[in-house]
Amino acid sequence: MARKILLEKTGIEGIRSYEVYRKNGGYASVEKALKMTPDEIVEEVKKSGMRGRGGAGFPMGMKWSFIDKKSGKPRHLVCNADESEPGTFKDRYLMEHIPHLLIEGMIASSYALEANLSYIYIRGEYMWVFKILEKAIKEAYAAGWLGKNIQGSGFDLDLYVHCGAGAYICGEETALIESLEGKRGNPRMKPPFPAVSGLWAEPTVVNNVESISNVPWIILNSGDEYAKIGIGRSTGTKLISASGHCKNPGVYEIELGLSVDEFMNSDEYLGGMMDSRPLKALIPGGSSVPILPEHLIFKTANGEDRLMTYESLSDGGFATGSMLGSGGFIVYNDTACIVRNTWNFSRFYHHESCGQCSPCREGTGWMEKVLHRIETGHGTEADIELLWSIQSKIEGNTICPLGDAAAWPVAAAIRHFREEFEYHIRFPEKIKNRDHFVNEPMSRVRHLIQGQMV
């Protein structure tokens, strides 16, 4: 069995309650942290090499070191629990099963950042998890881990959980801050970065649930020990949310460096494909990252084994690689229609665009329309070029990364599955039923397209 840091204790009965959590070593990292200086903790997190687990993969210790401690303004740590990236449900799992781990991490991390008022921003659709966290926070206050002069250390911290109300964009850190201020989730221009001017124009660090939940282990075992797990610049363990057509969907903790083949096919993890149908494609890091066709999943374009690391999954750039992203691992078998799936994603991004930047506001809707007409048999050959052109004009031209996130899946689908788009356009009578690939997968109709090539 692989090493577990985050899910090690989730099997213990009653671990959701304070008493059981504490009896099993809970809050020990806070006791240790309060005897260290804040800068020593920042140093340990830097040494761990841990990269932000929300999707962007920015080194967490580095992010912490940017927080403005000189201005004397109040500082805040905000936990990003807005988990909304399609394919991702790991933070929910962690908060649902072991809520005190996140609270312990929030206390130790707030101390390191010298923040005295911190928040957990959770998406509104996780309302039952919101209530689990509210209860856990009350227990932590009652046990003296929150409030004034925590454990006699002189450190004060108030921690609250705040809920959103249904907006993917609030997972972007500046939109999240706007939302926490009671406004629409419109991302802010950067700079200034939140580390200088964040919540209420005060220095703020925003970190993902999984990132913060790793901090207790790092404090107890040291950053160097953490850095020994994993490979190269991909240190530690990672939670992977697996969904789609695999045999055993669910949340798994893996050591970074595991091969994609083992994760996909061993019984410890996904156990291969549902109903033993052939694998067609994979999205390894949530809906925003490029989709990989079957021949690029287990091997990189150079023929090396593809590993579950930041570097290996992005090997080959967007031409032949993808990204680890949030760890939303979506598996597609041969019954899945890539055009329909891409249309589905475009509808999602159109729905979730905040509307501030015109390339994203207009472009996402335009892509959705074009993809819908291709999927329903009304597309033309020129539509493929049109889609390519639209996505290329969104990418890089918006305030926040939602524009890129909407553009990449479309680009990757065309890059790797162009023949499916052509099939939809040239054989509209074949795709009338939305389950068109269930009885007649692409492998059986490919000759129709090939027969037409000049």
Add this chain to the structure above:
Amino acid sequence: MEISTIKQEINMSDELMARINELLSHYPADKKKSALLPVLHAVQDAHDHWLSVELMDKVAEILEIQPIEVYEVVTFYTMYAQKPRGKYPLEFCRTSCCMLRGAEDMMDYTCQKLGVKENEVTADGMFSVHGVECLGACGYAPMLQLGDFNHEHLTKEKIDQLIEDCRAGKINLV
């Protein structure tokens, strides 16, 4: 903004006001507006799960902000309803991972069974069916959300049972 002409009875009960005051205590005294999203959830839950203009105005008054500041938030976030929905709004996730596992079939089945189209309310006011975007239950697909809770690994039989349980008053929304 959609304006509903249906009159909503406003009842800021002691229990609701106590909850609002508790939520307000989570933010600095001069940052009351920050409590807007959680307060709207509490107010909506206590008012048949929708927010009339009058109710939004009331929230603005409590938080000491302009009504427009409430309207712009209510219209931005999908979880606030501006007109009544079914007593039991069945919200199906239809994003990719759920779609791959048959979400569209489940939603079609439910619409047919209840005799409604998407976003319509049944004649008895009991149910409405909605298609929504990713709810973070991708590994447990297909799924629907009803009130605060998820119903996962859906099958037609599970939907039949759920609807029956709602009719029998056995399902709690919060």
